[in-house]
Amino acid sequence: MWAIILFAVSLVGLLIFFFFKYREIEHGSEALSRVRSHADTLVSEGEVFVKHKAPVIGARVSQRAFDHARPHIKNAGNTLIQLLGKRLLNIIAMVKGKGIVQRDKQASPFLQDVARDKKERSENNNSDLPA
Numbered sequence: 824m825w826a827i828i829l830f831a832v833s834l835v836g837l838l839i840f841f842f843f844k845y846r847e848i849e850h851g852s853e854a855l856s857r858v859r860s861h862a863d864t865l866v867s868e869g870e871v872f873v874k875h876k877a878p879v880i881g882a883r884v885s886q887r888a889f890d891h892a893r894p895h896i897k898n899a900g901n902t903l904i905q906l907l908g909k910r911l912l913n914i915i916a917m918v919k920g921k922g923i924v925q926r927d928k929q930a931s932p933f934l935q936d937v938a939r940d941k942k943e944r945s946e947n948n949n950s951d952l953p954a
Contacts, residue, residue, distance in 0.1 A: 847853060930938070
């Protein structure tokens with residue numbers, strides 16, 4: 824919606840500028856010559872502001888924003904490092920065998936068959952040995 828409104832305002836402004844230019848060409852005189860001199864002064868002052876003052880103001884604003892955000896960034900980094908440290912300690916404990924691995928599901932039928940076969944072979948091998 825805003826895009827349509829801005830487009831319409833821009834279009835009307837361009838049409839007004841074309842109308843004034845057409846009037847100047849037809850009558851051979853400048854319309855609103857005093858307004859033009861004031862507008863030229865405002866444009867030149869705006870140019871000075873954009874070239875010299877805006878970068879200084881922008882640098883100050885960005886420095887203040889960074890100063891405000893720095894502690895929050897630091898806290899987020901510390902929290903992340905602590906969480907990663909805890910996760911790493913859990914992984915190390917599991918690798919060392921101190922962690923308890925809990926299985927949510929039973930072994931697959933294939934693994935059950937392999938375990939049963941292995942048990943039967945070990946029983947057969949033990950029974951074949953002399954006592």
